[in-house]
Each structure stands twice: as C-alpha cells, then as structure tokens.
Amino acid sequence: MFKHFNEVIQAVGRGPTRARHLTFDEAYWVMQRIWAGEVEPLHLGALLVAWRLLTEQPEEVAGLVAAVRDQLPTVHADIDLDLPAYAGKRRFPPYFIYATWQLAQQGKKILLHGSADPTSGRYYAAQASAALDLPCARSLEEAAELFQHHNMVYLPFETFAAPLTPYLFLKPRLGVRTIFNSLCKMINPLRAPLSIQGIFHGVYANLHAEVAAQLKDPHVISFKGEGGEPEIRPTATTTLQIAQRGRIKESTWPRALEARPEPMEDISMEGLLRRIEQHTLTDYDRAALQANFDFLQTYV
Secondary structure, eight states: OOSSHHHHHHHHHSOTTTOOOOOHHHHHHHHHHHHTTOSOHHHHHHHHHHHHHHOOOHHHHHHHHHHHHHHSOOOOOOOSEEEEEOSOBSSSOOHHHHHHHHHHHTTOOEEEEEOOOTTSOOBOHHHHHHHTTOOBOSSHHHHHHHTTTOSEEEEEGGGTOGGGGGGTTOHHHHSSOOTHHHHHHHOOTTOOSOEEEEESSTHHHHHHHHHHHHTTOSOEEEEEOGGGSSOOOTTSOEEEEEEETTEEEEEEEOOOOSOOOOOOSOOSHHHHHHHHHHTOOOHHHHHHHHHHHHHHHHHO
C-alpha cells in the first residue's frame, strides 16, 4: 500500500508505458484519504487528470464507491428506487422526475438525490423537486424518517457526502470530466434494491454496470439519458446496461418519436406543470412523459 499520496500519482501518471491502474484496495485507500481531507488540491487535481488520460477501470471505481459507502451511516429505509440526478437539464424539462413522481403516487418509495452547479445555467433536480413540493431531507437519517409519511424524498449530495461536494463540478476548472461525475451516481446512499443511472457519454454506461457487478449490487440500470440524466429519450433507441448481483446483460428501449424538436424555452417543472394543467403539451412532451413512465413501470 502507498505511504504517501504522490506515490499514487506516480503509479497512475508515469506515462504511456509505465502508468498502471490501481487495485480495488489502493483505490479504497485513496478515497479514505480524500474523504478525510488529507489530500492536497495539487495532488488531487493531478490524479484526476491522470485518471482521465489513463481511463478509469471498474476495479478502481468500485474501490472508490465501496470506500464512500463505508463512510456513510447505516440507515434502514424500505424504499424501491435510488434515482441519482446530477447533470441538470439544458434542452428539455426533467420529464423523468415528473414520471417518477407519478410512480410515487402509486405507492413506490423513491429517493431522488443530486446537487447543482449555480454557474452552469442548467435546471437541476433540486429545483424540480421544490416545484413538486417534495420533502427535502437534511441527512440520511431524516430521509429515512420522511419515508414513513412520503413516497418520494429529495436528498442533496452535500447532506450525506459533504467531504466530496467541492469536487462535483470541476470540469469548468480542469477542462475535463472527472471520476466524481460517475461516482456520485453510484453511491446509492440508502441501499435501494434498484438504482437507475443516466450518463452523458454512452461508454460510461458500461463502466457503471461493471462497477455494479463487481460490488454485487442487487440491480443497476445505466444508459445514455437525455442531457446525462436518467431520462429516456423518446427520439432514440436506448441501450440499457443491466447489472444484477454480478451479472450484466444488455437490453434496449424502443424509439417512440421520429423527429427531435428544437430545445424548449421553458424547461422548468413549473412550465411543464402549467402545460399539463392547460392541456397545451407538445407532441414531444407527451412522448417523453409516456416513455419515461412506461420505462419506470417496467423496471421498478
């Protein structure tokens, strides 16, 4: 095991012929140091860029995720779905959140968790959940308590993983995505039996599934979602990577609409609710809402 953090950077960043990936235990050790605040910003930035160049491997990411999970308090909550939403919407409303809210009206228990970059101009899950008047938990323990009286709860990332919050939105400063863009979606803080994870770049759906398989997670579905969120795009055939207790299979969700519309001016949940109330939904609104609700009913 490493004695100093610069040894980690040496291992990952030595160049095309000598660089190597970390083992599960080494990645676990790295996350322990990050969580404890023992890593200098210079070292962390160097590691994240080196990892991006080398490309993170499932064993490494699994070690990071396991370390985070082991830092969280053990909280029991009998819920059905873990729904991480960190990308934010830019072109269309968060149809997946409305469809999930509909599912909650039928009795399913759903944890929605996320965070927000106030400088991005995107519309985030926190804003959508407020528009739907969802309860917002201040801790994992409070989330579990809220589920005694509510079917859907929003949990901000900073309330359960505060040591990692500063690293969620580093792309504008580093110029590239980092492993934290994936890591935050894999934590499943209340250990729901199903986690649905949307990603922006299709290749990372495989990474999410392989990490879930290594960790023997009960059921994870990952796919390239609209805007990087766990949202089915009605204008595309969606490839689903499904991991169940160490096994991975691939499936597809069919296209429902041929023409992709121009981005909408009003992508807020308030705007979507208003169009529903006034019966002025667009064809894309209807197709996206139906596709996401059908998808959720199929798998949750």
